[in-house]
Amino acid sequence: MTALVEVRNLVKTYGEGEAETRVLKGLDLDLETGELAALLGPSGSGKSTLLTILGTLMRPTSGSHRMLGEDLTTASDRDLTEFRNRHIGFVFQFHHLLPDFTALENVIFPAAVEAGRETREARERGRELLVRVGLEHRMDYLATKLSGGQKQRVAIARALMNQPELVLADEPTGNLDRESAMQVMDLIGEINGREKTTFLISTHDEKIAEICRRQICVVDGRAEMGRERA
Amino acid sequence: MLYGLKIAFRYLTANKTQTGLLIAGVAVGVFVFIFMSALIGGLAVFLVQRTVGDIAHVTIEAPSRDPVSLMPEGVEALVVEQRATNQRQQLRTADAFLPLIDAMPGVAVTSQQIVGNGFLVRGVVTAPVSVTGVETDKVSAIANIEKALKSGSTDLSNSTVILGSKLADDLGVGVGQVVRLQSDQGVERAVVISGIFELGVEALDARSAIVSLATARTLFNLPQGISRVEIKLADLNQAPAMAERIAAETGLKATPWTEGNAQLLDGLRAQASSGNLIKAFALITIIIGVASALLLSTYRRRPEIGIMRAMGASRGFVIFVFVLQGALIGVFGGLIGAGLGYASLLPFPVPELAPPGGLPVDVRQGAYGLAIALTAIGAVLASILPARAAARVDPVSVIGQ
Numbered sequence: 001m002t003a004l005v006e007v008r009n010l011v012k013t014y015g016e017g018e019a020e021t022r023v024l025k026g027l028d029l030d031l032e033t034g035e036l037a038a039l040l041g042p043s044g045s046g047k048s049t050l051l052t053i054l055g056t057l058m059r060p061t062s063g064s065h066r067m068l069g070e071d072l073t074t075a076s077d078r079d080l081t082e083f084r085n086r087h088i089g090f091v092f093q094f095h096h097l098l099p100d101f102t103a104l105e106n107v108i109f110p111a112a113v114e115a116g117r118e119t120r121e122a123r124e125r126g127r128e129l130l131v132r133v134g135l136e137h138r139m140d141y142l143a144t145k146l147s148g149g150q151k152q153r154v155a156i157a158r159a160l161m162n163q164p165e166l167v168l169a170d171e172p173t174g175n176l177d178r179e180s181a182m183q184v185m186d187l188i189g190e191i192n193g194r195e196k197t198t199f200l201i202s203t204h205d206e207k208i209a210e211i212c213r214r215q216i217c218v219v220d221g222r223a224e225m226g227r228e229r230a
Numbered sequence: 231m232l233y234g235l236k237i238a239f240r241y242l243t244a245n246k247t248q249t250g251l252l253i254a255g256v257a258v259g260v261f262v263f264i265f266m267s268a269l270i271g272g273l274a275v276f277l278v279q280r281t282v283g284d285i286a287h288v289t290i291e292a293p294s295r296d297p298v299s300l301m302p303e304g305v306e307a308l309v310v311e312q313r314a315t316n317q318r319q320q321l322r323t324a325d326a327f328l329p330l331i332d333a334m335p336g337v338a339v340t341s342q343q344i345v346g347n348g349f350l351v352r353g354v355v356t357a358p359v360s361v362t363g364v365e366t367d368k369v370s371a372i373a374n375i376e377k378a379l380k381s382g383s384t385d386l387s388n389s390t391v392i393l394g395s396k397l398a399d400d401l402g403v404g405v406g407q408v409v410r411l412q413s414d415q416g417v418e419r420a421v422v423i424s425g426i427f428e429l430g431v432e433a434l435d436a437r438s439a440i441v442s443l444a445t446a447r448t449l450f451n452l453p454q455g456i457s458r459v460e461i462k463l464a465d466l467n468q469a470p471a472m473a474e475r476i477a478a479e480t481g482l483k484a485t486p487w488t489e490g491n492a493q494l495l496d497g498l499r500a501q502a503s504s505g506n507l508i509k510a511f512a513l514i515t516i517i518i519g520v521a522s523a524l525l526l527s528t529y530r531r532r533p534e535i536g537i538m539r540a541m542g543a544s545r546g547f548v549i550f551v552f553v554l555q556g557a558l559i560g561v562f563g564g565l566i567g568a569g570l571g572y573a574s575l576l577p578f579p580v581p582e583l584a585p586p587g588g589l590p591v592d593v594r595q596g597a598y599g600l601a602i603a604l605t606a607i608g609a610v611l612a613s614i615l616p617a618r619a620a621a622r623v624d625p626v627s628v629i630g631q
């Protein structure tokens with residue numbers, strides 16, 4: 001079985017000349033379908049950088065990045081935008097919902113922007129997802145009227161909207177209290193178990209990392225595979 | 231794209247005060263544009279009406295041989311009449327070409343005239359007059375004598391005269407009194423004053439004596455032929471073209487009103503260009519206002535734009551959303567401004583009927599469609615810069631924050 005994501009010898013440097021910083025120094029990484037992996041590493045080690053590259057929001061300096069068999073290092077911007085929309089979901093530390101839109105409108109954004117309108121099916125699925133994340137009573141609330149934990153659950157629902165193969169979460173619980181953080185992780189675990197969606201979650205939190213079946217550590221610009229739990 | 235429209239609309243309604251102010255600003259610009267159009271257009275109608283209302287649009291005369299040498303220096307209003315009294319330039323063949331001219335499309339009315347100079351004598355008082363002989367049923371064909379009548383009537387017989395009010399005052403005469411009319415050909419007739427008019431044009435009110443064609447024939451020893459034909463057109467703007475056509479078809483000298491009023495036309499042109507300048511500034515103000523407001527909004531929404539891009543919105547989609555905001559602002563501002571403009575111009579009488587001293591704005595010349603279209607186009611152009619800035623937002627630069 002081929003990997004969902006296949007990264008080889010990935011290099012990313014920021015800046016030029018004197019100010020050049022080499023963040024990723026030949027990183028190799030495979031992610032299989034259905035994995036629930038934590039991304040660990042000290043601050044500044046390059047976790048966000050890696051997630052951004054895996055999410056096709058940034059191009060690596062060199063190395064290869066394939067997903068679903070497609071070579072994403074050579075694809076055009078337009079193709080990457082479309083690929084991202086279809087196959088990748090994002091959850092960020094700071095929720096980043098569209099503030100002037102309701103919870104439901106936020107959730108269906110990825111589908112609506114693809115279809116050019118909000119279809120009835122999209123609304124149906126959006127409602128289901130919001131029920132699943134426990135926000136059936138907040139569907140028509142404006143994003144700004146939700147609590148931090150609620151916003152993060154809306155963001156997870158949105159990440160799942162287009163049924164992506166891969167969801168990238170950059171410190172999704174970094175801004176939440178312990179209880180909300182655990183709720184969010186339970187939700188991620190449940191979706192991962194049921195839908196075989198692959199999750200890669202960066203975190204500083206050992207407890208969060210322990211929930212994940214696999215742990216990947218970015219050390220000195222390379223990925224060190226942690227233990228794999230049964 | 232429906233979805234882009236929804237987002238653009240939501241962005242505009244999210245901050246109602248800001249959008250309201252922006253649209254109000256655009257509406258004011260459009261209002262200025264429309265008001266200037268109506269004012270400049272109205273002033274032109276008013277001034278032309280004022281100038282041309284009581285004169286012929288086209289005058290037909292015999293081709294003159296040497297008119298300049300016949301004009302005495304230093305005599306003001308009498309110049310034209312003096313030339314005609316020489317009788318050397320009469321139209322002998324009016325019957326031949328008049329039906330032709332009458333049949334031309336665009337010709338409203340023709341008036342055959344015999345003109346000449348003379349004196350009006352009452353007792354020991356004498357006043358110089360310019361005598362115009364007209365067809366008795368066309369007294370009011372060129373200048374509206376009927377409307378300007380102060381007393382009496384415009385009925386003309388072979389022994390009556392209609393005088394300008396200033397002239398009547400100078401002589402101290404009124405309707406019903408008898409005066410003697412003396413032509414420069416030495417012929418003298420006693421005539422009864424049948425009417426007195428006041429056109430408000432000094433030269434006419436102080437000098438003009440209108441008689442029937444028959445009376446004029448006697449006075450000026452002109453058993454046949456006429457001095458000139460004056461023509462009113464349906465559209466006075468067609469005068470130069472019509473004059474050219476008449477001259478070509480009859481071989482006579484046809485002069486449009488514009489020829490003697492070059493200053494007026496220059497003035498109107500200058501007025502129109504200054505109006506256009508003001509309108510251009512109104513448009514520029516709209517464009518700058520819309521551009522700066524949208525640029526500000528682009529900046530404020532950077533994080534959202536980044537997130538939309540991360541969620542799979544293309545650059546084109548982002549551009550579309552922002553250009554659409556500009557277009558919506560332009561269209562709404564344009565419609566509101568045009569509506570306000572129309573509503574505030576409507577109470578004004580059209581310039582043809584404007585009272586002296588009134589503002590001669592012309593509600594028909596508001597150029598509403600043009601104002602709305604230019605504003606919408608301007609607003610779209612204004613949004614291109616902010617839209618491109620929005621499309622360049624790098625998702626990576628905002629999601630880390």
Ligand SMILES: Nc1ncnc2c1ncn2[C@@H]1O[C@H](COP(=O)(O)OP(=O)(O)OP(=O)(O)O)[C@@H](O)[C@H]1O
Nearest residue numbers: 014015021023041042043044045046047048049050
């Ligand atoms: N746009 C950039 N320009 C220059 N250097 C950058 C840029 N983004 C990140 N870096 C540098 O790259 C390194 C890795 O940053 P990154 O954000 O990937 O770390 P991280 O592992 O996510 O850290 P944290 O755990 O604090 O979020 C850091 O040293 C950072 O200063």
Ligand SMILES: [Mg+2]
Nearest residue numbers: 047048049170
């Ligand atoms: Mg980070």
